[in-house]
Amino acid sequence: MVDGVTYDVVQVTLLSLYVSGSATILGSLIGIPLGAAIGLKEFGGKGLLKTITYTMYGFPPVISGLFIYYVFSRAGPLGDFGILFTPTAMILAQTLLVIPLVAGITITSVTEVDRNIKNTVRSLGANDRQATFTVIKEAWVGVITAVMIGFGRAIAEVGAAYMVGGNIDGKTRVLTTAIMLETRMGHFEYAVGLGVVLLIVACGVFLFMRWLQERELL
Amino acid sequence: MKDKSPYIGVIVLTIVMMLLIGTIAMQPGKQRLLLATTTSTQDSGLLDHILPNFESKFNCIVDVIAVGSGQAIQLGKNGDADVLLVHSPASEKQFVKDGYSTSRTLVCYNQFIIIGPSADPAGITQAANATDAFMRIYQNGTDRKAVFVSRGDASGTDTKEKTIWIKAKLNVVTFSNTWYLSTGQGMGAVLDITEQQIDKGYTLSDQATYYTRKATGIIPHLEILNQGDPFLYNQYSVIPVNPAKWPNVNATLAMDFVNWITSPDIQSMIADYTVGGQKLFIPNAGPGSIAENHLMVSHHRAAVAIRID
Amino acid sequence: MNDLLRTEELTREYDAKTAVSDVSMSVNVGDIVGIMGPSGSGKSTLFRLINLLERPTKGRIFFDGEEISYSRPDVYLIRRKMALVLQKPAAMNRSVFNNVAYGLELRQLEKEEIQKRVDDYLERLGLTESKLRNARSLSGGEMQRMCFARSVIVEPRLILLDEFTANLDPQNISILEKAVRDFVKQEGRAAIIITHNPFQAKRLCDRSALMMNGKLVEIGETWKIFNDPVDERTRAFVSGEMVF
Numbered sequence: 001m002v003d004g005v006t007y008d009v010v011q012v013t014l015l016s017l018y019v020s021g022s023a024t025i026l027g028s029l030i031g032i033p034l035g036a037a038i039g040l041k042e043f044g045g046k047g048l049l050k051t052i053t054y055t056m057y058g059f060p061p062v063i064s065g066l067f068i069y070y071v072f073s074r075a076g077p078l079g080d081f082g083i084l085f086t087p088t089a090m091i092l093a094q095t096l097l098v099i100p101l102v103a104g105i106t107i108t109s110v111t112e113v114d115r116n117i118k119n120t121v122r123s124l125g126a127n128d129r130q131a132t133f134t135v136i137k138e139a140w141v142g143v144i145t146a147v148m149i150g151f152g153r154a155i156a157e158v159g160a161a162y163m164v165g166g167n168i169d170g171k172t173r174v175l176t177t178a179i180m181l182e183t184r185m186g187h188f189e190y191a192v193g194l195g196v197v198l199l200i201v202a203c204g205v206f207l208f209m210r211w212l213q214e215r216e217l218l
Numbered sequence: 219m220k221d222k223s224p225y226i227g228v229i230v231l232t233i234v235m236m237l238l239i240g241t242i243a244m245q246p247g248k249q250r251l252l253l254a255t256t257t258s259t260q261d262s263g264l265l266d267h268i269l270p271n272f273e274s275k276f277n278c279i280v281d282v283i284a285v286g287s288g289q290a291i292q293l294g295k296n297g298d299a300d301v302l303l304v305h306s307p308a309s310e311k312q313f314v315k316d317g318y319s320t321s322r323t324l325v326c327y328n329q330f331i332i333i334g335p336s337a338d339p340a341g342i343t344q345a346a347n348a349t350d351a352f353m354r355i356y357q358n359g360t361d362r363k364a365v366f367v368s369r370g371d372a373s374g375t376d377t378k379e380k381t382i383w384i385k386a387k388l389n390v391v392t393f394s395n396t397w398y399l400s401t402g403q404g405m406g407a408v409l410d411i412t413e414q415q416i417d418k419g420y421t422l423s424d425q426a427t428y429y430t431r432k433a434t435g436i437i438p439h440l441e442i443l444n445q446g447d448p449f450l451y452n453q454y455s456v457i458p459v460n461p462a463k464w465p466n467v468n469a470t471l472a473m474d475f476v477n478w479i480t481s482p483d484i485q486s487m488i489a490d491y492t493v494g495g496q497k498l499f500i501p502n503a504g505p506g507s508i509a510e511n512h513l514m515v516s517h518h519r520a521a522v523a524i525r526i527d
Numbered sequence: 528m529n530d531l532l533r534t535e536e537l538t539r540e541y542d543a544k545t546a547v548s549d550v551s552m553s554v555n556v557g558d559i560v561g562i563m564g565p566s567g568s569g570k571s572t573l574f575r576l577i578n579l580l581e582r583p584t585k586g587r588i589f590f591d592g593e594e595i596s597y598s599r600p601d602v603y604l605i606r607r608k609m610a611l612v613l614q615k616p617a618a619m620n621r622s623v624f625n626n627v628a629y630g631l632e633l634r635q636l637e638k639e640e641i642q643k644r645v646d647d648y649l650e651r652l653g654l655t656e657s658k659l660r661n662a663r664s665l666s667g668g669e670m671q672r673m674c675f676a677r678s679v680i681v682e683p684r685l686i687l688l689d690e691f692t693a694n695l696d697p698q699n700i701s702i703l704e705k706a707v708r709d710f711v712k713q714e715g716r717a718a719i720i721i722t723h724n725p726f727q728a729k730r731l732c733d734r735s736a737l738m739m740n741g742k743l744v745e746i747g748e749t750w751k752i753f754n755d756p757v758d759e760r761t762r763a764f765v766s767g768e769m770v771f
Contacts, residue, residue, distance in 0.1 A: 026233060074297035074464060082466065084298055085252065085283060116617035120674075123578050124630040124681060125607030134629075138620055166283040184406045185261050186431045 008170075009194070013201060015087065016174040019161070020154035022091045027098025027154075028147045034099070035106025035146070036132050040118075050107060056100030061093075062159030068093040069164050085166040090174070093160035098150040105149065109142025110135050148209055155202050175201070249278040251471045254299035256374055257404045259454070260284035262426030262498060265303075267491050272478055278471060286404075288372035294318055294457065297464030301472040302457040303479075305374040310455055318460055323476055325454045326488050326499040330378055332444040333412060333428060334420040340364045342420070348447040349386045355420050356388055359397035367412045367421040370400030374452065379422045382449070406431065413437045424452065429494035454499075456480070480504070530589065531556050531717050532577065532685055537586035539572055539741075546572040548741035549586070554685070559711055559718045561732030561749065563725070563764070569741040570721045574687045577719070578611045579603075591684070607634070610678035614690040616670040618662035623654060623673055626662045630681035648676040652706060668699035675703055679710055686710065688720045692727065704731055725765060729753065737761050 038049055070076050072084045083089045113135050121134050136143060158176035165172030167181060175198040182191035259265065260282060269280050283290075283299065287306045293299040295318050303325070304310065314322050332351050334342060340358040345351035358364035369376035383390050390398075401408055405427040412419035416439055431437050456479055458472035478484060480503035488501045533553040539546045547569040554560050562570050575581045577588065579595065579602055588595045590605055619626050624645055631641045649655045652672040657665060662673060671691065679686060688707065692700040708731065711718050722728055728735050729749060736746035737760070745758045756762045 022233070029233065074466060075295070079297070080466075085281065114617055116613055116615060117619060119575075119580055119611070120613070120617050120677075121619075121629075122580060122603070123606060123609070123611040124633060124678070125603055126633050127603045130633055134619070140620075166281075166285075168281045168283060170279070171281055184257065184404050186406050186410075186427075186434055186436055188436070 009197065011170070012173050012175055012178050012194075013197060015172075016155060016176070016198070017201065017205075019087050019090045019174055020094060020151060023094030023098050023154045024147060024151040026091065027095045027150055028102050030095075031099045031102030031146070031150070032106050032136065032143060033132075035103035036110050036136050038103070039107040039110035040132060040135060050104075053100050053104045053107065057104060059097060059100060060159065061097055061157040062163065064093045064096045065160030065163030067096070068160070072164070084164060085168060085172060087165070087172055089164040090161050090172060093164050094154040094157065097153055097157065097160070101153055102146045102150045105146030106136075106139070106143055109139035109146070112142070113138045144209070144213065148206060151205060152202065155198070155205075249276075249468065249471055251278055251280045251468055251475060252283065252298070252300045253280050253303060253475070254283050254285065254290040254293040254301070255303040256287050256290055256305065257284045258373070258375065258424045258427055259303060259305070261404075261406065261430070262424070263430075263493065264426070264488065264491055264499065268479075268484060268487050271484065271487070272475065275478070276471065276474055280475075286371050286373040287377070294459050297459060297466060300459055300467045300469075301475050302459070303454060304457070305452050305454045306377050307453055307455070308377070310457060313457065318463060319457045320460050320462075321476070322455050322457050323480055324502050324504070325456050325479055326485070326501045326503070327451050327453045328425055328499050329445060330375065330422055330450040330452050331425055331428060331442045332420065332450075333409070333423050333440050334364075334443040335415070335417045335439050336441050337417045338443055339418060340420065342444045345444055348382050348444065348449050351444045352382050353386045353388070356386070356393075360394070362397065363418065364420055365397050365399065365412075365415045365418045367399045367401060367408050367415070367419055369405065369408055369422075370402045371404075373404075375405060375422060375424060378450070378452065382422070385449070409437055409440065413439055425496065425498050426493050429496050429498075433494040453502075530554065531558075531591060532719075533589040534577070535587045535589070537573070537576055537588065538584050539569075539576055539581065540584040545741050547576060547583070550738075550741075550743045552736065552743060552746055554717050554719060556684075556715055556717055557711060558734060559707065559720065559732045560746075561720045561722055561728040561735040562738055563722060563728060563735065564738035564744075565764075568738045570738050571689055572741075573738070574611060574689055574719075574721065577685075578609055578687055579606045580611075607681065608684045610681065610683040610686045612671075612675055612678050612686065612688045612691045614693050616667070616674040618665065618670050618673065620663060621661065622659050623649070623662050623665065624658045626673055627677045627680055629677060634681065644680055648680050651709075652676050653702065668695050671695060671699065672703060672706075675706060679706075682714075682716075684716055686716065686718045688718060690721050690723060693723065700727075707731065725753070737764055739764075 038046065038053070068089055069084065071078050072081065072089055073079055074082075074084070117138060118131070118135060121131050126134060156176070158180060161174055162177045162180060165174070165177065167173050167177040175194055179191045179194045179198070182194060255265065265282055269282070273280055283293065285293070287304050287309065290299070290302055290304050291306070291309050291313055294302045294313060310322050313319055332342060332348065334340070340354045340363065342351035342354050345354055355364050355366050359366055368379060380390060399411065401411060403411070405423060408421055409423060409427060409431050412421040413436070419440070428442070456476050458469065458476055459467045461467050461469035485501035485503055488499045489497065491497070491499060530553040535551050537550040538548055550573060562573070564570055572581070576583050579597075582597050590608065595602070595605060619629065627648060628641050628645045631644060646655070649658055652675065654669065654673055654676065657669060662670065665673060675691070686707070692703055695703070704727070707718055710716060720732060732749050734747060735749045735752045737744040737752070739760060745752065745756060745761045752761060753765050756765065
């Protein structure tokens with residue numbers, strides 16, 4: 001195993017995209033409405049909630065991993081679902097990292113939408129749901145940025161993926177955890193190669209999203 | 219915004235589908251066995267060598283989780299693994315005693331080796347045994363002439379290292395971190411760190427990790443300076459998790475694994491496995507094997523009787 | 528009561544000041560009422576209260592004879608019967624067509640119906656050529672005309688215009704004033720206009736009012752307010768003297 005590839009790099013890459021992509025989508029589905037609600041409504045404790053959200057930008061992935069690990073271990077409260085050491089656990093752990101990022105940037109984006117537009121939208125008769133949608137649409141560039149940053153965080157992290165995935169060949173091995181393995185085994189050139197693949201993949205995703213933006217599909 | 223509704227529906231469906239794929243499609247109907255083992259075991263490549271045999275014979279997939287010994291045993295205690303393949307006899311015996319397993323079966327053993335710089339400032343090539351070698355490292359360490367790099371992670375290797383210090387009647391807790399580096403890292407990283415000490419670094423290593431790294435040329439300053447003391451034998455055992463404690467484990471397949479890995483065919487596969495041209499493992503499945511006796515002897519008495527080649 | 532809109536002792540207090548204090552007035556179908564007053568006299572706040580964007584501290588509002596109850600979840604439906612056009616046009620980041628169509632989309636009209644009505648209003652306000660441009664690229668006058676179209680296309684019963692022609696050139700002012708007049712006179716609605724421009728009040732408004740420090744000082748027929756006001760402060764204001 002010194003020079004050989006004992007596992008399929010393509011499969012590892014696809015799994016990375018699947019895990020981090022799912023976490024980004026799930027995290028955005030929760031984070032965007034959450035951020036819009038916090039940003040647009042007035043309520044007691046709004047400032048506190050915003051501060052907590054921004055603080056969670058720096059939530060360490062390894063703690064997210066630890067939490068999911070603890071909860072879903074067989075010995076833990078939700079162990080009966082048996083999802084520890086599966087991609088599902090990895091998705092959940094990464095989703096916890098994506099949510100505050102997407103929510104926080106969405107809060108900032110919707111707050112910056114011109115107050116006059118918010119008033120106009122209301123005065124034209126939009127109810128709460130319609131008004132929120134319209135403001136999100138006005139803040140769309142910011143919201144998409146939030147999603148992209150969320151994806152960046154998910155695809156780049158290794159702590160949570162390693163802890164709750166177990167780096168199992170063919171099942172939970174992603175690019176970041178594979179790099180850890182190769183380094184540990186002393187295959188430095190191979191680890192660097194995987195690192196390059198990771199960068200290319202992340203770059204590719206962002207370029208693709210920019211491309212969609214330019215064609216106004218996003 | 220009347221266009222929003224169909225998009226939301228599509229997205230929600232996609233999410234549900236993807237989460238389902240995550241749990242279901244990754245298991246194409248075959249049985250799975252979750253094997254918890256140590257990083258050094260996985261890194262030796264032994265499992266890549268023998269597991270395909272098991273997978274095809276029993277038409278299943280073995281999911282290998284490689285962590286430190288301490289965590290591997292914890293996985294067994296928490297019911298997160300079906301079977302363990304580890305090398306920490308003391309913890310294993312306790313594991314069985316506490317009822318987490320009904321059996322502990324020997325599989326094979328390899329040897330730890332004491333690694334150091336070719337210059338060998340502590341002169342351990344002349345040491346009579348491992349304990350003597352460690353004593354010399356200690357003396358030179360406190361004299362600033364040597365550095366010892368330790369795993370520091372309660373792994374099998376780390377546990378063995380600690381017992382040697384005890385045997386030498388030295389208290390690890392008193393060691394100064396100017397010469398005793400407790401790294402909390404895996405074997406590969408520890409070898410790299412030892413290499414960084416150029417002409418002063420010593421460590422205890424398993425053979426496989428050493429030979430692998432030596433072959434890729436990244437530890438040019440390190441040589442095997444002391445080996446062969448039976449006290450350095452490293453016993454691997456296979457331990458199925460007790461289904462009475464954790465009904466969710468795949469107990470049948472786990473027992474199949476125990477029987478398979480101790481069967482004569484696989485035992486000779488283990489014997490034939492080489493890394494960098496070197497044979498690493500000596501199979502010793504079966505009751506009352508000589509190696510086990512050796513370990514018992516050297517643990518309880520400081521005398522070494524027989525050497526096994 | 529035939530009033531389209533009636534307020535009784537409408538009051539809005541904030542921590543630091545009372546923006547609107549005890550304003551009682553009424554507006555009938557076909558009226559164009561002008562509200563004048565120095566900056567900070569509470570005119571815009573009054574509009575926000577009437578448009579149900581804010582709740583009054585005290586007082587009541589009646590629309591079409593019914594009292595407004597803010598606890599009703601469908602209070603936005605009443606808001607749909609009014610329109611607010613501001614001084615600074617707020618264009619949404621989409622095409623001119625989609626801006627104007629927004630209110631109709633909220634009400635979930637048929638696509639063909641929306642197309643028809645939007646084209647009609649765009650033509651009335653001279654915006655047909657700019658139909659597909661992003662609204663943010665329009666000039667000030669064009670944008671204001673678009674915002675006006677956007678507000679009235681939903682056929683509100685009452686339009687509230689807050690200094691809507693300030694900063695515009697005479698040609699745009701003229702187009703917009705004609706649109707207001709057509710809207711109110713020909714289609715049976717009403718309008719309230721906040722203006723700093725006495726000429727505009729005289730041109731456009733049947734009745735005029737003066738607000739100062741949150742209070743409604745005087746309200747009456749426009750020619751009377753300007754030529755024969757009752758209150759001393761009104762006289763001072765319309766003649767251009769400094770009034771505090």
